[in-house]
Amino acid sequence: MRFFAFLFSMALSFAVATANDGPLVYQGDAGVGVGKHIVFLAGDHEYRSEEALPALARIMAKHHGFKCTVLFNIDSKTGFIEPGNSNMPHTDAIADADLLVFGLRFQNFPAEQMQPIVDYLNRGGPVVGTRTSTHAFKIPKDSPFARFDHKYSGEEMKGGFGRQILGETWVSHYGKNHVMSTRLDIAPEQAGHPILRGVKNPWVESGGYWVDPMPNSVVLANAQPLESMSPDAAPAKDKTPCPGVWTRTYSGENGATGRVFTTTYGASEDLRNDGFRRLMVNGSLWAMGLEDSISADLKTDFVGPYHPTTFGFKGFRRGVKPLDMSDWDTPIMNPENPSKD
Numbered sequence: 001m002r003f004f005a006f007l008f009s010m011a012l013s014f015a016v017a018t019a020n021d022g023p024l025v026y027q028g029d030a031g032v033g034v035g036k037h038i039v040f041l042a043g044d045h046e047y048r049s050e051e052a053l054p055a056l057a058r059i060m061a062k063h064h065g066f067k068c069t070v071l072f073n074i075d076s077k078t079g080f081i082e083p084g085n086s087n088m089p090h091t092d093a094i095a096d097a098d099l100l101v102f103g104l105r106f107q108n109f110p111a112e113q114m115q116p117i118v119d120y121l122n123r124g125g126p127v128v129g130t131r132t133s134t135h136a137f138k139i140p141k142d143s144p145f146a147r148f149d150h151k152y153s154g155e156e157m158k159g160g161f162g163r164q165i166l167g168e169t170w171v172s173h174y175g176k177n178h179v180m181s182t183r184l185d186i187a188p189e190q191a192g193h194p195i196l197r198g199v200k201n202p203w204v205e206s207g208g209y210w211v212d213p214m215p216n217s218v219v220l221a222n223a224q225p226l227e228s229m230s231p232d233a234a235p236a237k238d239k240t241p242c243p244g245v246w247t248r249t250y251s252g253e254n255g256a257t258g259r260v261f262t263t264t265y266g267a268s269e270d271l272r273n274d275g276f277r278r279l280m281v282n283g284s285l286w287a288m289g290l291e292d293s294i295s296a297d298l299k300t301d302f303v304g305p306y307h308p309t310t311f312g313f314k315g316f317r318r319g320v321k322p323l324d325m326s327d328w329d330t331p332i333m334n335p336e337n338p339s340k341d
Contacts, residue, residue: 031065049103124256130266175225202275
């Protein structure tokens with residue numbers, strides 16, 4: 001009898017562990033997004049996409065009705081989130097995605113995880129790219145996916161995923177993190193763009209990137225590095241504005257055209273600014289062709305407690321599994337979890 005009890009206990013433990021290793025899914029039930037699926041890829045080493053993207057996913061699901069799946073870099077032994085480790089289970093969820101949101105840096109996924117991303121881009125699916133996704137992939141030259149590398153030099157995809165899909169690859173920093181914040185100045189000629197409806201005073205806590213987007217890009221806001229971490233600070237000396245938010249289109253291998261919304265910002269703390277958060281929501285809707293649903297008073301407030309960690313290498317919350325954030329009111333992330341070893 002004890003033997004059967006032991007087997008039952010082991011089976012139950014396995015079932016619980018397996019369930020907690022599943023993808024994080026938020027299912028909306030009302031709004032323009034009903035019947036549509038957004039997949040978020042959270043896998044950067046520094047800017048806490050593992051916090052920012054589930055927070056954005058909750059907003060898109062709860063307020064606007066989307067099904068939102070959030071995928072993370074996972075330690076295969078523990079099931080805990082481990083940003084930057086090039087292991088992202090469940091990318092097969094991308095197969096029926098209506099939007100793919102990138103928060104990646106220097107990833108080199110195994111073939112079975114990378115192929116669903118490639119298939120999505122081949123069909124010209126809509127894309128949103130944040131911060132380090134300009135250099136989302138760092139892939140060896142002998143890989144069948146080498147063309148997605150941020151330094152790829154071949155003419156067929158020069159600059160890799162960042163340049164050819166998002167509009168720019170990694171160039172350089174343009175403003176010092178934790179010393180200079182960034183003001184996003186709306187381009188006057190684009191003031192009537194649907195993505196800018198209701199957007200006021202966007203400001204972000206991350207430092208700038210220097211970029212020169214592809215010629216077919218439409219710049220919505222220029223990034224002005226500031227002298228300090230205050231939104232009212234003076235512009236940083238010798239740093240003129242450069243593009244910080246833009247749109248473009250790309251073509252998949254089948255000839256289909258996909259809309260792209262890109263920003264070189266999106267650290268977890270950046271989302272605390274209503275103007276920037278609204279840009280992210282509006283940009284996601286626009287990418288899917290839902291711009292008619294964008295209004296100046298669109299709901300963009302956080303769903304549940306949001307505790308963003310100050311970004312930095314190795315500064316992620318330890319001991320967190322994706323499903324620890326599965327309820328609407330569970331914290332993102334629990335501040336009691338240590339952020340350093």
